[in-house]
Amino acid sequence: MTTPRTDAIGLVLARPARMLGHEPFFGELIAGIEEVLAGEDRSLLLHVVPDHAAEIAAYRRWSAGEMVDAVVVVNVVRQDARLAILADLGLAAVVVGGPRSGLDVSNVWIDDAQAMRDAVRFLLGLGHTHVARVSGPRDLEHTHARSDAFVQECAGSAAQGTIVEGDYTEESGARSTRSLLGRPGAPTAIIYDNDVMALAGLGVAAEMGIAVPSGVSLLAWDDSALCRLSHPTLSAMTLDVHAMGQQVGACVLNRLAGGPVTAYQAALPRLSARGSTGRPAA
Missing domain, CATH: 3.40.50.2300 (Response regulator)
Structure with missing residues (x-):
């Protein structure tokens, strides 16, 4: 039938x-x-x-x-x-x-792994030696691929890498950024798993009086009009x-x-x- x-x-x-x-x-x-x-x-x-x-x-x-x-x-x-x-x-x-x-x-x-390697290499090439990553939920397949590549790329370049788990929301982006920038030996660059968390991080940096990009560089995943309209404009994986x-x-x-x-x-x-x-x- x-x-x-x-x-x-x-x-x-x-x-x-x-x-x-x-x-x-x-x-x-x-x-x-x-x-x-x-x-x-x-x-x-x-x-x-x-x-x-x-x-x-x-x-x-x-x-x-x-x-x-x-x-x-x-x-x-x-x-x-x-x-x-x-x-x-x-x-x-x-x-x-x-x-x-x-x-x-x-x-x-x-190929999330290769894209993450490209992102980390770009930041290391600018002179950053401590890079952080605000990830999406850890059980997602692409989160694992990106996190594994992030850790491997940082280790292979003798750079310090830190991962904080988020959930793609504005709240988790802000919370994670405050945690990262408020600790001793804070990272000088942060990669976010989506544009919403990155925009929240940009706002937190302004609240804390940390200049972007001289105080901290921010890089978003999944480029969007929001990234191009922010101030400063957000670098992104497009x-x-x-x-x-x-x-x-x-x-x-x-x-x-x-x-x-x-x-x-x-x-x-x-x-x-x-x-x-x-x-x-x-």
Whole structure:
């Protein structure tokens, strides 16, 4: 018996709904996916939930009601239970991120490790010897990739590296920055895992009377208009998220057409040096 086509692709975001208004990343990703799906008269069904348990419950409802033809999975964690559950439900899936190999589903992955090495080398090249990183949640696959590369690059250059865990929110960015800059032997450069935390760090530096970039250099991940409009402008790792969304959309259509399971590599994030990074004061 042939399963009826719904012309809908599901995307569940397990994160606070208020974050979607602050993070440009998912808006650009969704726009890219929808642009490709619309060309095939398909639509994206977006659902925002608080956690992975609610996300899995949504998958079960969609499967039982035959509401979607496939789903897009984001924010992969290590030993991610969602993928096995989707397989059991018979829902086709495409992963955004994840490793370059080893998944049983197609994915569009980013070389986060190489991008982090590029970011650290850039700051070390400016003369920084103590670099800090404000990461995203530690259970995420890409957080591990970036943190491992950060530690290895600092160790290989005999530089001091410090990692503080955040959760992508403004509050965690501000809290982490105060902790880092308020300690003896504070770092002279900080890399943030998203633009929202970096902007919060810029505000904290101003509150503490620490000049940017002479007192501390700040570098954001996931470039956005917010980074280009801040003062000083924020240096960032720039990724064409819209183009990656288009890749994801094409990957979904390929799987629905019976194409092979494939890992597609997104373009490597490039470093956009702006006003928030410079040589440390003597």
